[in-house]
Amino acid sequence: MKPGLREALRSQVLVGDGAMGTYLYQMGFPIGISYEELNLLKPDVIMDVHRRYYEAGARLIETNTFSANREKLSKFGLEGEVEAINRAGVELARRAVGEDAYVVGAVGSIRAGKRKNVRTNKVREDLREQISILCDTKVDGLLLESFLDLDEMLIALKEVRRISDLPVICQFATEGAGVTQDGVPLKEAFAKLLEAGADVVGLNCRSGPNGLLRSLEGAAAAEADHPPYSVFPNAGLADYVDGRYSFPATPQYFGETARRFADLGTRIIGGCCGTTPEHIAAVAGALAGYVPNPEAAKRAAAAPAAEVAERAAAGAGAEVPTEPSIVDLVRQRHTVIVELDPPKDLDIGKFMEGTEALKKAGVDALTMADNSLAVTRMSNLALGSIVKERTGIRPLIHIACRDRNLIGTQSHMMGLHALGIDHVLAVTGDPARFGDLPGSSSVYDLTSFEIIRMIKQLNEGIAFSGKPLKKQANFIIGAAFNPNVKYLDKAVQRLERKVEAGADYIMTQPVYNAELIEQVYEATKHLSVPIFIGIMPLASGNNAEYLHNEVPGIQLSDDVRKRMSGLRGEEGRAMGVQIGRELLDAAMRRFNGIYLMTPFLAYEMTVQLTEYVWEKAGRRHLSPLPK
Structure with missing residues (x-):
């Protein structure tokens, strides 16, 4: 036997x-x-x-x-x-x-x-x-x-x-x-x-x-x-x-x-x-x-x-950043991140004009989405590198789970590291079938929780496969948060999971209600990471209705929709900036982090709001990156 x-x-x-x-x-x-x-x-x-x-x-x-x-x-x-x-x-x-x-x-x-x-x-x-x-x-x-x-x-x-x-x-x-x-x-x-x-x-x-x-x-x-x-x-x-x-x-x-x-x-x-x-x-x-x-x-x-x-x-020893991170800055003072979407064509002229104008206004970082709404745009990695090299503004790159498998995602992150771009925002990404190329595949090898954790793993010098990378990355990882929901407490519970996964800071979807800003503060003040409140100035009445009725994750108050109703052109943009200033008044009382989104590359609007932040904070502005 x-x-x-x-x-x-x-x-x-x-x-x-x-x-x-x-x-x-x-x-x-x-x-x-x-x-x-x-x-x-x-x-x-x-x-x-x-x-x-x-x-x-x-x-x-x-x-x-x-x-x-x-x-x-x-x-x-x-x-x-x-x-x-x-x-x-x-x-x-x-x-x-x-x-x-x-x-x-x-x-x-x-x-x-x-x-x-x-x-x-x-x-x-x-x-x-x-x-x-x-x-x-x-x-x-x-x-x-x-x-x-x-x-x-x-x-x-x-x-x-x-x-x-x-x-x-x-x-x-x-x-x-x-x-x-x-x-x-x-x-x-x-x-x-x-x-x-x-x-x-x-x-x-x-x-x-x-x-x-x-x-x-x-x-x-x-x-x-x-x-x-x-x-x-x-x-x-x-x-x-x-x-x-x-x-x-x-x-x-x-x-x-x-x-x-x-x-x-x-x-x-x-x-x-x-x-x-x-x-x-x-x-x-x-x-x-x-x-x-x-x-x-x-x-x-x-x-x-x-x-x-x-x-x-060989895998030990991270490269220590020489400049304060966005997280370091926002813990000390009001800090402004401005989103400027990459162009849908091959002309980067207006995009770079906006970049220069925002630099003069003193933004702390310029963030670029990753084919938002599943609409094909120029690579934010390429534009981020150009922005960093030509203007010195800190690029903050969105990384969507939608477009790249595990191989492509790690390769993308390694490229960002090589370019010295260390601030990213991890997002799920809108489904490809609703974009401009509906026949394209949505990959989603990773969820937003997983991509945060995996990027953190690169900071330990470990590849997605578990192999050593000889060096450690130093990514500062942001997570997205949508407060425009029926049950805010459940959204905060989801946010807590992102923080547990390793998120260093939070950027919210645009908020159009001062009361909601206060509710977000009360619901998230226990979190250990800073929050950047999202504000996107409205460009017209039609823009307001489109965002409210057709774009997921965005909800306008009845008052804002009424004030924007019927407005267009310069008149619409002026009212959009005015509403943005009122929202900034509410946001700056509770949050140091401000996240401004530029509509339709109308960078003049986010320039005005950035200058308003510095005016309200008691200074004209600070240089975004010490040379």
């Missing part, structure tokens, strides 16, 4: 199995189907894959249940088959292999690193359902694999420990950076998992043997006594040629790295994407007769310690 899984790991290295999904793909099953459903539709095929890995030497077999949770299965209309698919997955693995093999229930991440796609309660519910089913079968343990974030991994592990004492293996997906995707060093993440009840911690997917070896070396170098590790590397990086995916790492190469993993204290070694029974046979051959040696593991871990320290040092 074989010993229990925990006991086995004390005295031997277990060979794990290889890929299921990519191996089924190689067998002719297309991408885009539920491979887990094959537990019901093609049981003989799934058993055959398990059997091939067992015959290759694998003695730890994963069930074909990686994505067999309600959320993932619902994409295929299979949410009603969660229990049947999971139970069948365990039964097929058991029937396919010998009594000397350990069968572990595979549980994959639901969020896959994207916090926005499923709320936490739903993640917990769906993980609980799958885990409860697997724990009610004849598995020898559970394998929580391909988790990118510590938070979700802990949710899953705690659900296991709530109902079962089964051995649990916890594996992060990483690319050799030594941290999880949410920026937690692996040493710290492993420690938290062990404290929460994990038996084995390790890595799989996203990288080949070299990347996982470097990550494991970094974690092991920081520990005097290692926990048992597990690794399931990919067969290198995927290539896409002639409509087919392939992986370059050979079985021979896999076998050569197996002993290096074992010497680090790894007790389970298998394969992930791109691996085949041939890869696993090479691992089994390399480990034949291997006896774990704790002293060898310590020596192997100590060897890369200097390299790990060097890599950590």
Whole structure:
């Protein structure tokens, strides 16, 4: 009779199995189907894959249940088959292999690193359902694999420990950076998992043997006594040629790295994407007769310690800003940010005229939207760089979640850092289908909460992927707030979440009611970050009605609409400025931060309001940026 899984790991290295999904793909099953459903539709095929890995030497077999949770299965209309698919997955693995093999229930991440796609309660519910089913079968343990974030991994592990004492293996997906995707060093993440009840911690997917070896070396170098590790590397990086995916790492190469993993204290070694029974046979051959040696593991871990320290040092040290930030200024005095929209065409003449006029008026920062209302405009990154270089005004760039995926967003932020533009406003962005190119896609890889948190991660010198960036960014991150809502308290609760995510300051949608300004003050005075009250002067009666009736997030008072009714041209702009001054009177009593929005590039209006702020504050103006 074989010993229990925990006991086995004390005295031997277990060979794990290889890929299921990519191996089924190689067998002719297309991408885009539920491979887990094959537990019901093609049981003989799934058993055959398990059997091939067992015959290759694998003695730890994963069930074909990686994505067999309600959320993932619902994409295929299979949410009603969660229990049947999971139970069948365990039964097929058991029937396919010998009594000397350990069968572990595979549980994959639901969020896959994207916090926005499923709320936490739903993640917990769906993980609980799958885990409860697997724990009610004849598995020898559970394998929580391909988790990118510590938070979700802990949710899953705690659900296991709530109902079962089964051995649990916890594996992060990483690319050799030594941290999880949410920026937690692996040493710290492993420690938290062990404290929460994990038996084995390790890595799989996203990288080949070299990347996982470097990550494991970094974690092991920081520990005097290692926990048992597990690794399931990919067969290198995927290539896409002639409509087919392939992986370059050979079985021979896999076998050569197996002993290096074992010497680090790894007790389970298998394969992930791109691996085949041939890869696993090479691992089994390399480990034949291997006896774990704790002293060898310590020596192997100590060897890369200097390299790990060097890599950590390379990511340390932020560039310290030489000028006071907007947050620093607004805590000392009234501070004015003016929005000037980038042009919809290729002529920046009027935009630059407005910039120069606002500079003379003494604005503290010029902010530029990111294709607001989903209407295509010139890149605010390019204009921000021009403004900074030609005028010295601090650019404050809006970053919308709508237009860029995770790759594009990080690339965009890295470009801003290189240009020395460090003030940004994180916004969701209006849906593309309502803009001037309705056929364009809205990406929304991130929510406004997530983009704040991810930019803050860049300030720690950690990329969105978790890799070190050699330097730290120094972004000052703003968040948007719409007080023009029926239930202000609920809007403030949402705002509190943005502050918790890392927002350094708040900019509101335009407010047209002095009473609402007072209400905003009372509702937000407990917050630790400064608020810039948004005021946008109205240009005409038609402009007022359009904003009130057609633009989301903007609401005018009846009094303002009545005063603007029928006005146009110079008369309308004059009344708009007058109403703006009255709103400034109310705002400046309660807030140091003033956010003026320029309508239709009519910068003369925001110039007048900026000058009014300085007049009311008792000075003409301050130079926006000390040279």
